[in-house]
Amino acid sequence: MIDKQWASAVEAVADIQDGASLAVGGFGLSGNPIALIEALLAQGTTDLSIVSNNCGVDDWGLGVLLNAQRIRKMTSSYVGENKEFERQFLSGELELELTPQGTLAEKLRAGGSGVAAFFTQTGVGTQVAEGGLPRRYNADGSIAVASPAKDVRVFEVNGTPKEFVLEEAITTDFALVHAIAGDRHGNLVFNKVARNFNPLAAMAGRVCIAQVEQLVEPGEIDPDRVHLPGVFVHRVVEVGTGIEKRIERRTVTASSASTSSVATTGSGQEGS
Structure with missing residues (x-):
């Protein structure tokens, strides 16, 4: 078996060149591979064509690449939380292939399964x-x-x-995904709603790079708990359990008992 562990996010994304296509996991702000995205931002890669359910928000997720004008084209199903996205699209700076959400998911799954259309x-x-x-x-x-x-x-x-x-199915040069746990052979476990697009994005990328919160030895993950087998994953980077996770929108209201209750909309840390 091949040890797929890489020392850092910086090293793992170093060969992603200008003009590359990427499938990026995440649903809202849940399950965003933020360490890999920030490493890509830091190395200056540009002219990217990205397939992802959405493009983050103005200052987080894929939004950081968008703000730096590193993205040439987005293939997405939802883009409503990002004002800079709207500005770039309407001004002609960004190309958008808007795709129904279920269709986008199936296009990625089909690409990873060898189905042409x-x-x-x-x-x-x-x-x-x-x-x-x-x-x-x-x-x-x-x-x-x-x-x-x-x-x-x-x-x-x-x-x-x-x-x-x-x-038609979608395949990309690379995939960037986030998992709550993985082993050195690339077997991954996703947490709650972070499972929505991360496995599909991983399947579609010719080279899949996974950031994991906890890296364990092969055999420590019960086979019945594996959500994505290591055959789809090529590089694994441990980022730790303290990695930042964002909530899109939080609404706080006063309860009848003069205490406060919090209702969260969008994606929160429990599903990241």
Whole structure:
């Protein structure tokens, strides 16, 4: 078996070159591989094409790369928490391939599984299938690049003809993911909602780099607890359990007993 442990995040991302494509795990701010993202920021890599559910917030997650104008294109399903994202997209500085969330997840899974494409009903009858969605604007607000029309076919489902749109799989040069635990052979365990996109991103990357809070010896993780087998993971970096985790939005209200209760929306530390 191969020991996949690397000494630091800086060393693990050192060969990610300008113009590379990345699949990055995380859901909201939960499960963001922030140590790897910050190492990539520090080394100055630019012109990146990134596939991720969202682009973090203005000062955290993938937002730090966005603010430094290191991202050329985002393929995402949700971009509503980042004002700088909106500014760059509407001014023509950033290309965006907006993709339905479930479709994005399946495109990553398909890429990691060796499936070239698949048919889905999601997007039928909309610009997702028909084309014309703005991907990049000109500085004057006109559309510079629009999404193309996709192949739509009819299949019979339970005796009823239904339309399905063809979606191509996604593979990337690298994947950056966060796991709560892993071993030196690359077997990973994710915590709660951090499991949403991290395993899929890991599968899609030709070289997967995983930051883990706790690194253990092979055999210490019960095989039944492994969420992603080491065959998909190429480098593992231990970042420790004290790594910073952000909450997107916190609302505090006074209770009837004159105490306070906290309701958290978005992704919190429990799911990171």
